[in-house]
Amino acid sequence: MSLTKNTDVEFAYGSSHINPSKAIDPCLVYDAVEQDFVSFLCGQGYNATTLKIVTGDASACSAINNAIVWNLNYPSFALSAQQPGSISLTFNMTVTNVGAAYSLYQASMVAPSGLVVKVNPSSLMFKAVGEKQSFMVIVDASIGSQCYQVKYKGT
The missing domain is CATH 1.10.10 (Arc Repressor Mutant, subunit A)
Incomplete structure (x- = not known):
């Protein structure tokens, strides 16, 4: 990113928005x-x-x-393409449960036109605190001249 083209460059990367009251118990x-x-x-x-x-x-x-x-x-990811066309990418993620011992998390997202986003598995069931599980986020995109931002959040 160029500071001359993107005056908000220092805010362009990160883990999405935070809710300070939920930061105490991230799950x-x-x-x-x-x-x-x-x-x-x-x-x-x-x-x-x-x-x-x-x-x-x-x-x-x-x-x-x-x-x-x-x-x-x-908890956030970026997909970059140098030229218009189709691109497919798989993001491999691993999370640790720090919430309740028996917890179910379901993936939810809204993808803009031109993007197909799949999460596999679409839900994670934890049986213990400290348990680790992995999932994949698969993004298929038809890249034109527009920019997209997609955020994945377990609910």
């Missing part, structure tokens, strides 16, 4: 460890020198950890 959390962020930074073009500034250690980029932005296990 589900997305696990991301230091290595996830190292892989993300490698995918953004960082090298050992620039990584050391961020991590303070000897982290290095390799073919294995050179991840692209959509590999970061984060």
